[in-house]
Amino acid sequence: MIFYITTIIIMVLIAPILLSFIKMVKMYLLFKRPISILQGYKDVSKLITKETIISKEASDITRIAPFLVLSPLLLVLFFLPPATSGAFYVSFVDAFTITGLITLSTFFLMLLGLDSASSFGGLGSSREAFISALVEPAMILTIFSVSMMANNLGVAQAGVNLAKEFPSNHMASFLFAGISFFILLIAENGRIPVDNPETHLELTMVHEAMILDITGFYLALIESAASIKFVIFASLFASLFMPFGLDLNPWLSILLFVAKLFFVALLVALIEVNTAKLRLFKVPNLLGIAIVFAFLSLITFYVLGA
Amino acid sequence: MNNFFQFDMLSLIFGLLIALGAIPNILYSKGYLPHIDRKAHYNIHYYTFIISMFGVVFAGNAFSFLLFWELMSLTSWQLILTEADKDRESILPSARFYFLMTHFGFIFLLLFFLIVTNGNLEIGFNQMALIASKFAYPTMLFFMLILGFLSKAGAVPLHVWLPYAHPSAPSPVSALMSGVMLKVAIYGMFRFMFTVLPNWHIEWGVLILVLGAISSLVGVLYALSEHDIKALLANHSIENIGIILIGFGMGMIFNSLNLHTLSSFAFIAALFHTFNHMSFKSLLFMGAGSVLHQTHTKNIEKYGGLIKSMPITAITFLLASISISALPPTNGFLSEWMIFQSLLGSSQITNMSLKLAIPFAIFALALTGGLAVACFVKAYGITFLGLHRSQNAKHAKEVNRLMQSGMIMMAGVVVALMLFAPWFIYIFDETLNSLGMVSVYTLIFPNGYLNMHSVAVHGGVVSPQILLVALMVITLLLYLAYKRLGIKERIFHTWACGYDTSARTQYTATGFAGPIRRFFEWLYKPNEHITKENIGTHQSKFSQSSYEVHVKPLFEKSLYESVSKIVNFISYWVYRLAHFEQSRYAAMIFNLMLLVLFSYRIFAHQFSWATFVLESTVMLISIKILIIGDKK
Numbered sequence: 027m028i029f030y031i032t033t034i035i036i037m038v039l040i041a042p043i044l045l046s047f048i049k050m051v052k053m054y055l056l057f058k059r060p061i062s063i064l065q066g067y068k069d070v071s072k073l074i075t076k077e078t079i080i081s082k083e084a085s086d087i088t089r090i091a092p093f094l095v096l097s098p099l100l101l102v103l104f105f106l107p108p109a110t111s112g113a114f115y116v117s118f119v120d121a122f123t124i125t126g127l128i129t130l131s132t133f134f135l136m137l138l139g140l141d142s143a144s145s146f147g148g149l150g151s152s153r154e155a156f157i158s159a160l161v162e163p164a165m166i167l168t169i170f171s172v173s174m175m176a177n178n179l180g181v182a183q184a185g186v187n188l189a190k191e192f193p194s195n196h197m198a199s200f201l202f203a204g205i206s207f208f209i210l211l212i213a214e215n216g217r218i219p220v221d222n223p224e225t226h227l228e229l230t231m232v233h234e235a236m237i238l239d240i241t242g243f244y245l246a247l248i249e250s251a252a253s254i255k256f257v258i259f260a261s262l263f264a265s266l267f268m269p270f271g272l273d274l275n276p277w278l279s280i281l282l283f284v285a286k287l288f289f290v291a292l293l294v295a296l297i298e299v300n301t302a303k304l305r306l307f308k309v310p311n312l313l314g315i316a317i318v319f320a321f322l323s324l325i326t327f328y329v330l331g332a
Numbered sequence: 333m334n335n336f337f338q339f340d341m342l343s344l345i346f347g348l349l350i351a352l353g354a355i356p357n358i359l360y361s362k363g364y365l366p367h368i369d370r371k372a373h374y375n376i377h378y379y380t381f382i383i384s385m386f387g388v389v390f391a392g393n394a395f396s397f398l399l400f401w402e403l404m405s406l407t408s409w410q411l412i413l414t415e416a417d418k419d420r421e422s423i424l425p426s427a428r429f430y431f432l433m434t435h436f437g438f439i440f441l442l443l444f445f446l447i448v449t450n451g452n453l454e455i456g457f458n459q460m461a462l463i464a465s466k467f468a469y470p471t472m473l474f475f476m477l478i479l480g481f482l483s484k485a486g487a488v489p490l491h492v493w494l495p496y497a498h499p500s501a502p503s504p505v506s507a508l509m510s511g512v513m514l515k516v517a518i519y520g521m522f523r524f525m526f527t528v529l530p531n532w533h534i535e536w537g538v539l540i541l542v543l544g545a546i547s548s549l550v551g552v553l554y555a556l557s558e559h560d561i562k563a564l565l566a567n568h569s570i571e572n573i574g575i576i577l578i579g580f581g582m583g584m585i586f587n588s589l590n591l592h593t594l595s596s597f598a599f600i601a602a603l604f605h606t607f608n609h610m611s612f613k614s615l616l617f618m619g620a621g622s623v624l625h626q627t628h629t630k631n632i633e634k635y636g637g638l639i640k641s642m643p644i645t646a647i648t649f650l651l652a653s654i655s656i657s658a659l660p661p662t663n664g665f666l667s668e669w670m671i672f673q674s675l676l677g678s679s680q681i682t683n684m685s686l687k688l689a690i691p692f693a694i695f696a697l698a699l700t701g702g703l704a705v706a707c708f709v710k711a712y713g714i715t716f717l718g719l720h721r722s723q724n725a726k727h728a729k730e731v732n733r734l735m736q737s738g739m740i741m742m743a744g745v746v747v748a749l750m751l752f753a754p755w756f757i758y759i760f761d762e763t764l765n766s767l768g769m770v771s772v773y774t775l776i777f778p779n780g781y782l783n784m785h786s787v788a789v790h791g792g793v794v795s796p797q798i799l800l801v802a803l804m805v806i807t808l809l810l811y812l813a814y815k816r817l818g819i820k821e822r823i824f825h826t827w828a829c830g831y832d833t834s835a836r837t838q839y840t841a842t843g844f845a846g847p848i849r850r851f852f853e854w855l856y857k858p859n860e861h862i863t864k865e866n867i868g869t870h871q872s873k874f875s876q877s878s879y880e881v882h883v884k885p886l887f888e889k890s891l892y893e894s895v896s897k898i899v900n901f902i903s904y905w906v907y908r909l910a911h912f913e914q915s916r917y918a919a920m921i922f923n924l925m926l927l928v929l930f931s932y933r934i935f936a937h938q939f940s941w942a943t944f945v946l947e948s949t950v951m952l953i954s955i956k957i958l959i960i961g962d963k964k
Contacts, residue, residue, distance in 0.1 A: 077820040083719055083833055084826070085639040093814075097806040098660075101799070118783070120792025122672045123799075126660040129705055133659060140713030140839065142826045143637075148839020151713065155706035156847035162702035163695045170676060170694065178790040179676055239826050243819050247810065310851050317695070324691050329684070 029113035029276050033283070034103050037261060040284060041253035042066025044260065044291045048217075049224075051295035066253060070246045078242035083143035091134040091141070092244040096251040098127040102258050107185025107265035109283035111272040117183040121169030124181060125162060128214070128258070131251060132158050138248075139236030150235025153306060157220065157232065160313040161213050167320035168206045172266050174327055175200060181262070188269035198330070202323035204267040209316040211259040211294070213309070215252070218298040220309055223252075260290040335456040338392030341763040342526070345603070346389040346519040348759075352745050353512040353610045354382045360618050360738025361504035363731065367625055368502060374414050378505065381407040388516050394445040394460070395453040401441065405434040405484075408513060411505045412497055419500075426496035433493040437483030441520075444476040448528055457527045464528050474536050477524055478543075485517035487577055488547040491570045492888045495554070498569070499562035499630060503621020506562055510569045511614030515606050518576060522603075525584075526767045537584030538686070544577030545696040550887070552703040556710070556845045557856055557883040560630045561620045564711055565613065568656065571700060572609040576602050578693060579671045585686070586677070592770040594677045596761070597787040599769065600776075601670030603760040604753075608663045611749055612652040615742040619649035622735055623715060626728035632714050632841045636721035642730045646716045648743045653708040655746055658701050661799035663749035666784070669794055672697065677788035703848070710844045719835040750796050754781040842881055849881070856883045923954055 046065040053060040062068070080088060105119040132154065139151035169181065175193040176184035193200055213220045221232040237248050264286035271282040304312060361378060368374050384407060387400030412427040445453065447467060448460040464473060483490035498506045525532070551571030558564040579602030586595035622645045623638060624630055639646040655662035658669075675697070678690040720726045730736070749756060754777055761773040775787045782795045826833045849856055864877040909920075930947040 074817060074819070077822055079822045079824050081826040082823050083637075085637070085717060087639065087717060093807045093810045096810060097803055100806050101802050104802075118785075118793030120673075120786075120794070122669050122792070123660055123794050126658065126665055126669075127799075129657075129702075130654070130659040133654065133657065133705055133709060136709040137713055137717065140709070140844075141717045143718040143833055143835070143838050144826045144828055145837045145839055148713075148718075148844060151709060152839060152844045152847060155709055155844070156851070159699070159702035159706045159848065162705075163698035166672075166698040167691065167695060170691075173676075174679060179673070179786065179788065179792040180790075183790075243814055243817065306847060307850060321691060321695070325688060328687055 027114045029110050029280065030108065030115065033106075033109045033113065033280060036280065036284065037103055037106075037257045038100075038254065040287065041250065041257040042070060044256060044287060045253045047288065048291050048295040048298070051292060052299055055295075055299045066249075070250060073241075073246035073249070074243050076242040078244060081142040081144075081239050084141045084239070087137055087141045088240075088244070091138040092240065092247040094134040095131050095138070096247045096254070098131045099251050099254045099258065102127050103254065105182060106258065106261050107182045109261075109265075109272070110274075110276040110279040111186070111189065112276055115182040115186065117186075118180045119182065120179045121166055121173065121181055125165050125169075128255065129158065129162065131255070135236055135248070135251075138240070142239035144239055146235045146238045150232055150238075153232045154236060156306075157213060157309060157313070160310055160317075161210055164206060164313060164316040164320050165210050165214075167317065167324060168203050168210065169266075171199060171203045171320060171323040171327060172207075174324070175203075176266075181266075185265035185269060186272075188266060189272040192269060196327060196331070199323040199327040200267075202319045202326065204263075206316045206319035206323065207263060207267065208293075209312060209319075211263055211290075212297065213313060213316070215256045215259060215294075217294055219301045219304040219312065222303050256291075257287065260287045263290050335392035335454075336396050337390045338456070339390060341759075341766040342519070342522060343389050345759055345763050346515070347386060349515055349607055349610055350382070350385050350389065350512055352607075353508065353515075353614050354385075356738045356741035356745065357504055357508050357511075357614060357618075358382075358738075359741065360507070360621075360735050363734030363736075363738065364502065364504050364621065364625065368414060369417065370414060374411070374502070377407045377410045377414075381411060381505075381508065385512060385516050389519050393454050393456055394449050398438075398442065398445060398453070402438065404513065404516065405431075405438065408501075408505070408509055409434070411509075412501045414502050414505070415500075423500045426493075426500040430493050430497040433483055433490065437480045437490070440476045440483075441480035444473060444480060444524075447473065447476075457523070460528045461530065465531070470529060470531065471533065471536070473529055474533075477521070477529070478540070481517045481520040481524075482543070482577075485514050485521075485573050486547075486570050487543050487573055488550050488570070489887050489891055491547065491551070491573075492885065492892055494570055495558070495563040495566045495885075498566035498617075499560055503562075503617060503624060506566075507614040507617035507621065510566060510617055511610045514569060514573060515610055518573075518580075518602075518606050521580065522767075530768070532584050532588050534585060534588040534686075537581045537586075537588055538689070539581070540577050540584060541581030541693055544574045544579075544581055545693045547571065547574030547577060548700040549574070549696050549703075552700050552707060553852055553855060554883070554885055556703060556707045556848055557858070557881075559632050559841055561623065561632045561635075561711065561715065562617070562630055564632070564707070565616050565620055568616075568704070568707070569609075569613060571704065572605070572613065572656070575668065575671060575697065575700070576605050576609065578697060579605060579667075579674065582671070582674050582693075585681075586674070587769075589681060589683070591677070591680055593772050593775060593787045594674060594680065596764050596769045596772045597670065597677070597776070598674035599764050600757055600760045600772070601667055601674055603763070604670060604756060605664075605667035607756060608655070608667045608746075608749055611742065611745045612655040612664055615648055615652040615739060615746060616656065618735070618739045618742060619645050619652065622731040622739070623728070625731055625735075627722075627724040629722070629724050632711065634722040635715040635725050636718045636835060636838065637716070638720075638725060638728055639716040641728050642716075644730060644736045644739065648739045649716065650712060651743055651746060653712045655750075657705045657708050659705070660794075661750065661796040661803065663746060663753065663796075666750065666753055666794070666796055668697070668701065669792075670786075673786035673788055673791050676791070677786070680789065706845075706848060710841055714839075714841045714844065718838050719833070721835050721838065750800070753784065753796055757784075842879070849883075855886060857886070857889075858883050919954075923951065926951060926954065 046063050050060040105116050108115040136151040139147035173179045173184045175196045176187040178184050216233040271279050384400045384403035391397035409431050416423045448464045486494040498510050548571045551567050555564045555567035579598050583595045583598035655664035658665045675694050681687045765771045783793050785793050859882045861880045864874040867873045
């Protein structure tokens with residue numbers, strides 16, 4: 027139980043650091059003076075002391091939605107695969123529930139975008155609805171395929187099973203699922219090439235557009251929701267597709283888990299530096315690749331057993 | 333006629349469904365009544381409609397079933413016509429279309445009954461099963477059933493009437509038709525597939541699964557392109573009927589493969605989704621009706637900001653939107669979860685081609701879920717959030733108490749279906765058990781009511797109650813933290829790049845669905861009109877512009893219009909024939925005699941191509957000369 031709670035606390039605490047880390051790596055590679063790795067904390071602490079400005083045009087949804095954007099994601103943290111083999115974990119929650127909770131958070135985020143009567147908000151919501159509608163099938167198919175290899179539909183149990191017995195004779199479908207999941211990680215978290223989290227330019231933005239009229243504590247909630255979403259996907263990627271090192275000393279394997287999270291963040295940073303943002307209507311092609319890989323993964327697993 | 337009514341478990345649970353759907357609706361309808369001009373006409377048909385639906389599910393023989401079925405169709409047709417005086421151009425054709433489609437289905441039901449009853453309509457269902465088991469072509473009976481019931485339930489390709497009929501009816505009636513009447517058709521599927529045709533071929537299940545998957549995608553895609561809020565909801569009914577059929581088809585497939593626990597699980601999922609769809613779709617139609625009642629327009633682009641003036645409607649509509657989008661922990665999520673789990677149980681299937689087909693159904697269901705979220709963000713956000721988009725929306729007030737209480741009661745049903753899911757699943761299980769399926773209740777709830785297990789091997793577990801409580805606790809903790817910090821609040825205008833915020837600059841529903849419409853352009857084939865008044869010779873500067881887009885459903889365009897073209901062509905020639913001069917009638921008789929003689933030669937004696945071609949040529953020439961004549 028103690029490792030369970032420690033892992034959750036570590037994930038919450040590390041979430042802002044991971045996003046700052048991505049930014050830091052990118053700035054370093056672009057020969058800029060990198061920001062501090064604690065920049066995420068500085069932003070949040072600044073935001074929660076500011077006064078909240080609420081739009082006159084907005085309704086009560088603006089007061090409720092930021093909480094409901096964050097809380098389903100916090101709930102998902104409790105259902106993730108364990109970082110170490112001895113730890114307690116909620117074994118049974120399946121991909122459909124986890125996707126559902128993430129979509130619940132996105133649902134309220136999209137409502138928030140439409141609430142302030144600004145055209146930017148609607149623009150962001152519209153694009154987000156488009157992207158997340160296409161992400162959902164790929165996500166469910168991918169996790170389904172991985173669960174088949176792990177022989178359990180519960181995501182956490184699948185992670186444990188994979189760590190116990192690596193599916194070395196299903197390597198092909200495992201790799202396909204891994205590629206598909208990594209594309210989804212990028213798409214769901216609004217990273218380049220799907221969305222650029224750093225610009226405030228109406229041509230490119232998706233996530234930022236929805237929250238343009240949110241300030242103070244509410245913005246802090248939504249920014250932390252974004253970082254926690256990244257941690258969720260990174261830890262799912264770490265547990266399902268890098269399932270090793272759970273049998274070490276518990277503290278050591280938690281440390282290894284954190285290292286895996288940083289590795290995923292590093293990968294994302296490298297991709298961001300090396301690719302340009304796609305046009306919105308090219309994004310479905312990328313997501314189509316994810317869907318095709320998910321199908322391929324399932325079909326190779328079924329037909330070839332490989 | 334001692335079996336005019338029968339009350340078994342299946343009838344009773346569908347009776348419960350109708351009662352749950354109708355009681356809040358009656359309250360709502362009482363509140364809606366001042367809005368209706370022909371009150372007596374409305375009331376008579378409304379209550380007869382409800383009674384006839386009860387009659388269908390409690391009918392004990394073919395005669396009473398058909399009697400109440402037809403009564404249900406006719407009263408709902410009259411109810412669509414209630415407000416015909418206000419908008420003749422759109423209501424009369426849609427009522428006519430509904431009448432035609434519902435009787436198209438009725439013909440097949442009648443044929444089905446004439447075959448399985450041997451012409452004696454008073455025998456009970458069990459005796460029908462005996463006759464049906466001796467009938468040589470069970471697949472024909474199956475096709476008659478699905479044509480009869482799915483044309484009522486609104487599955488592809490017999491769904492085209494829904495987006496016309498439901499919006500034309502008064503709102504309580506649309507809620508009742510979409511929420512309850514479609515479920516009566518699902519009752520028919522359950523009743524006759526289980527009791528009269530119990531030996532299923534595996535192809536039947538696959539057909540229903542495919543129809544379900546296509547219906548769910550088609551429904552949600554056309555819902556996204558709708559501007560009329562009630563037509564949007566009607567399209568979502570097609571989607572949800574598709575989801576129910578996916579569950580039903582999976583149940584049949586598993587049953588044919590002797591996977592009995594999975595089969596029961598899939599059927600329970602289908603029944604549960606039937607109940608859930610009744611609850612949230614009725615609620616959504618009631619909410620849409622309240623909005624329509626206040627704003628006097630069905631166009632979603634003319635709403636906006638209604639959450640401020642209509643809080644009760646807005647909150648209940650939000651609950652129903654979350655539920656229909658299948659987001660946890662609502663009841664809509666639970667039943668879709670069950671259907672997903674039964675699809676995931678497909679790993680136990682050994683037939684490879686079937687096994688490979690099922691990921692496509694999973695894909696269809698998941699994509700439907702994603703698009704449904706987009707669609708309800710659109711429906712909710714454009715209707716209730718932002719600024720008022722028109723004068724109509726500005727003058728809207730909350731609806732009267734009776735309508736409010738109808739909506740609140742229905743919201744209660746939605747919440748009850750979520751919190752008391754174990755009890756509902758228990759009665760569904762008992763029902764299926766009474767129909768000869770395996771009981772799986774103890775497998776779904778092996779330890780207590782809180783954890784719902786999938787019966788698939790190593791399946792998932794979900795618990796609506798725990799999810800709900802956990803979400804509430806976490807949200808409350810965050811909220812307390814916010815209150816504890818004592819942060820100051822300031823209210824100020826939305827920043828609009830230095831301009832005034834105005835209702836005109838908000839995103840529209842058309843704009844919201846824009847990216848999705850553009851991605852599915854090959855399906856929608858949208859008809860776009862852009863008019864601009866350019867300033868001078870500038871191409872990019874204009875004083876006024878308008879953009880309109882219309883999407884005509886593909887099925888309607890291809891399937892129905894080609895049928896109507898053929899019918900028109902035939903009836904044109906029948907008309908031509910009927911208006912001949914007398915001399916031509918004589919010529920026709922001469923031609924018919926030739927035809928008889930020639931065909932006698934061909935069929936009774938030996939056949940040779942040479943004489944056939946010769947005789948056909950003679951026929952054609954004589955037809956051309958004697959009957960058609962020369963063109964004037």
